[in-house]
Amino acid sequence: MTDHTSSYAPSNGLEKWLDDRLPIIRFSKEHLMDYPTPKNLNYWWTFGGILAVMLGIQIITGIVLAMHYTPEATLAFNSVELIKRDVAGGRIIQAVHSTGASMFFVAVYIHIFRGLYFGSYKAPREVLWMLGVLILLLMMAAAFFGYVLPWGQMSFWAATVITNIFASIPFVGDPLLQLLRGGFAVGNPTLNRFFSLHYLTPFIIAAVVVLHIWALHVPGNNNPVGVDVKSSRDTVPFHPYYTMKDAFGIVVFLIPYAWLVFFTPDILGHSSNYIMANPLVTPPEIVPEWYFLPFYAILRSIDFPLLFIDSKLLGVIFFGGSILILFFVPWLDRSRVRSGNFRPLFRPFYWLFVLNFLMLMYLGSQSTTIWWVPVLGKVGVVYYFAYFLIILPLLPRFEVTRPLPASISESVLRPART
Amino acid sequence: MIHNKNILAAVLGALLLTGAAPVLAQTAATPSAPGTAPAATAPAPKAAASPSSDNANTASGGGTATAAVNLGESEIELQPWSFSGIFGRYDQNQLRRGFQVFKEVCSSCHSADLLSFRNLDEEGGPEFSAAQVKALAATYTIADPDAKGGKRPGLPSDRWPSPFPTEKDARDANGGALPPDWSVLAKARGAERPLLAWMRDIVAGYQEGGPDYVHALMNGYHATVPAGITNADGTPFKLPDGKYYNDYFPGHSIGMPPPLSDGLVKYAPGADGTTVPETVDQYSRDVAAFMMWLAEPGLDGRKEAGFRVIIFLLLFAVLMWLVKRRIWSNVEGH
Numbered sequence: 001m002t003d004h005t006s007s008y009a010p011s012n013g014l015e016k017w018l019d020d021r022l023p024i025i026r027f028s029k030e031h032l033m034d035y036p037t038p039k040n041l042n043y044w045w046t047f048g049g050i051l052a053v054m055l056g057i058q059i060i061t062g063i064v065l066a067m068h069y070t071p072e073a074t075l076a077f078n079s080v081e082l083i084k085r086d087v088a089g090g091r092i093i094q095a096v097h098s099t100g101a102s103m104f105f106v107a108v109y110i111h112i113f114r115g116l117y118f119g120s121y122k123a124p125r126e127v128l129w130m131l132g133v134l135i136l137l138l139m140m141a142a143a144f145f146g147y148v149l150p151w152g153q154m155s156f157w158a159a160t161v162i163t164n165i166f167a168s169i170p171f172v173g174d175p176l177l178q179l180l181r182g183g184f185a186v187g188n189p190t191l192n193r194f195f196s197l198h199y200l201t202p203f204i205i206a207a208v209v210v211l212h213i214w215a216l217h218v219p220g221n222n223n224p225v226g227v228d229v230k231s232s233r234d235t236v237p238f239h240p241y242y243t244m245k246d247a248f249g250i251v252v253f254l255i256p257y258a259w260l261v262f263f264t265p266d267i268l269g270h271s272s273n274y275i276m277a278n279p280l281v282t283p284p285e286i287v288p289e290w291y292f293l294p295f296y297a298i299l300r301s302i303d304f305p306l307l308f309i310d311s312k313l314l315g316v317i318f319f320g321g322s323i324l325i326l327f328f329v330p331w332l333d334r335s336r337v338r339s340g341n342f343r344p345l346f347r348p349f350y351w352l353f354v355l356n357f358l359m360l361m362y363l364g365s366q367s368t369t370i371w372w373v374p375v376l377g378k379v380g381v382v383y384y385f386a387y388f389l390i391i392l393p394l395l396p397r398f399e400v401t402r403p404l405p406a407s408i409s410e411s412v413l414r415p416a417r418t
Numbered sequence: 419m420i421h422n423k424n425i426l427a428a429v430l431g432a433l434l435l436t437g438a439a440p441v442l443a444q445t446a447a448t449p450s451a452p453g454t455a456p457a458a459t460a461p462a463p464k465a466a467a468s469p470s471s472d473n474a475n476t477a478s479g480g481g482t483a484t485a486a487v488n489l490g491e492s493e494i495e496l497q498p499w500s501f502s503g504i505f506g507r508y509d510q511n512q513l514r515r516g517f518q519v520f521k522e523v524c525s526s527c528h529s530a531d532l533l534s535f536r537n538l539d540e541e542g543g544p545e546f547s548a549a550q551v552k553a554l555a556a557t558y559t560i561a562d563p564d565a566k567g568g569k570r571p572g573l574p575s576d577r578w579p580s581p582f583p584t585e586k587d588a589r590d591a592n593g594g595a596l597p598p599d600w601s602v603l604a605k606a607r608g609a610e611r612p613l614l615a616w617m618r619d620i621v622a623g624y625q626e627g628g629p630d631y632v633h634a635l636m637n638g639y640h641a642t643v644p645a646g647i648t649n650a651d652g653t654p655f656k657l658p659d660g661k662y663y664n665d666y667f668p669g670h671s672i673g674m675p676p677p678l679s680d681g682l683v684k685y686a687p688g689a690d691g692t693t694v695p696e697t698v699d700q701y702s703r704d705v706a707a708f709m710m711w712l713a714e715p716g717l718d719g720r721k722e723a724g725f726r727v728i729i730f731l732l733l734f735a736v737l738m739w740l741v742k743r744r745i746w747s748n749v750e751g752h
Contacts, residue, residue, distance in 0.1 A: 247738055254731050262725075263721060
């Protein structure tokens with residue numbers, strides 16, 4: 001796909017002059033317009049564009065919010081309220097940003113699960129996938145730092161609980177904990193450094209996104225049938241076909257987003273975060289934001305020690321492992337067929353994995369005092385890891401895959417019933 | 419020409435439409451007419467069987483045996499607020515009555531640090547006239563080190579004065595309990611909703627758990643501990659000295675004495691002579707509405723903007739879809 005010849009011809013002297021020195025217009029034409037894209041991409045593929053827009057929205061609203069926000073422990077809580085009350089448009093900007101974090105995660109989870117179904121992580125797209133996992137990790141960090149900034153009760157106690165996780169790492173745990181908190185307990189220094197890091201992370205994300213897109217444009221897009229592009233008949237230029245399709249997807253995505261912003265801006269949060277942070281009062285329940293719940297459920301489900309590892313450290317190992325394992329998916333899945341559409345045995349396991357992820361999300365929101373929460377949690381943890389460590393590697397030994405179409409064009413003209 | 423790929427769009431569209439239906443029905447039941455008689459806000463039909471203190475007792479009877487520490491959220495009854503749902507708007511008369519209750523009763527212990535007098539004449543609030551607000555502010559004395567004698571009459575730009583100079587004073591005057599600040603209190607209360615109810619709330623645009631809780635709390639007092647109440651471990655519940663029993667307060671023992679009683683606040687009749695009942699139930703609805711406005715003063719404007727934005731996005735999406743379809747029409751297989 002990289003061998004397509006450039007169709008760019010400078011249209012005037014100035015463009016020619018610039019093209020000889022910095023061929024940025026040529027680059028844009030090649031990569032944003034002419035880039036040959038498989039013509040069978042479905043709407044699940046629009047989430048890449050949606051995510052780029054979400055990053056833009058978060059950065060722009062975030063920069064404006066930072067102009068009015070005060071990162072100081074006694075002032076932070078009220079400064080967020082004053083943004084909503086006294087800053088022109090502040091109420092909307094704040095809601096777009098706080099709700100935007102949730103919508104960002106909605107989109108990224110759909111994007112990841114799309115990749116898992118259609119085998120988008122398989123050769124030659126391993127680096128593309130790993131950069132994506134790195135973006136997920138950075139997004140989680142950004143979201144966590146951001147959630148602490150309003151300095152409500154849930155902000156404060158989430159910061160306490162999450163930083164505490166690092167304390168269980170052997171040897172370096174305690175110094176690391178103090179470095180993260182800027183002291184022995186969460187306080188003003190914690191807020192200051194989290195604000196600084198919250199401002200930094202999105203720009204690191206943007207840089208990794210550039211690498212992610214670069215790594216996409218080298219092998220080109222995967223597609224729903226998972227067959228490589230064989231001729232120019234299989235592709236259409238990115239512009240106007242996919243700019244238009246993505247733009248439509250983005251506008252549709254903005255509708256539920258706007259619904260949350262304007263009609264229920266607080267419904268994704270916790271009421272205790274409208275109480276100013278108080279180190280002396282622990283809220284009855286400390287629950288992370290919904291997008292962390294599956295991983296939080298994994299952390300909590302490990303309530304037993306193993307050999308010389310105590311339960312706390314073991315929980316952290318599983319918690320970290322549940323995300324880090326994604327880096328190895330390209331090598332864990334041994335099937336040569338990419339798309340789940342042609343893998344009859346893979347599909348039920350995949351959908352069970354989706355259900356399992358949603359179940360863990362639900363369990364993460366429930367109190368562990370209910371007897372079935374830790375029980376189902378353990379079942380969920382076992383399936384989560386078994387999917388990656390047992391099912392994906394071993395399935396190809398038993399699976400008879402369906403015949404692949406000869407080309408993308410063929411699959412488009414004569415759609416196979418799946 | 420309908421592709422199965424458009425299912426996504428159809429689902430989202432359907433979500434929007436179903437969201438509107440229950441709320442449409444709800445709005446019809448609570449017409450809000452600013453500037454007319456106070457009776458306009460008289461609670462909608464559901465409240466006809468509304469809890470006096472005794473009814474509140476039976477309403478919560480199911481849960482009294484179980485939770486002594488944390489009460490299940492399902493026991494708090496949802497109320498027909500004029501401002502709930504996507505079409506919901508504050509009722510100016512109700513906000514004025516709620517403000518009256520706050521000013522005459524609640525503000526003797528509770529502060530409202532983020533409230534400025536000027537907010538009271540802003541759009542979407544109680545909408546008193548600027549002159550009324552100026553006169554009201556002037557009745558308060560504001561500590562100001564720059565003024566002669568360290569004190570001066572209040573101005574519309576001043577914040578609502580706190581009833582106690584320090585937290586310690588507030589605790590000393592209230593048996594060790596701190597009356598919470600009211601600025602965002604209505605959004606800081608309200609139990610988490612079960613998953614399905616929560617999803618319904620998103621579609622219906624309902625996030626009034628805080629006012630529901632305030633209303634329940636005001637109607638949940640008992641003069642004596644009801645029979646049969648036990649702690650989580652089964653031992654009989656004992657009310658600590660200086661505390662009051664409330665069905666809805668976590669742990670049941672609340673430091674705040676029952677603040678409202680029937681006839682406590684005198685509501686002026688409306689211009690056309692209509693009146694609003696002077697009952698605890700009515701007071702608590704009015705003051706909960708006022709608290710919600712205090713916590714969310716821009717609710718009306720936010721929802722109005724929401725309609726413009728979402729209608730725009732819907733039309734824009736249709737246009738984008740048509741353009742997309744046109745562009746893709748020359749690709750074989752599409």
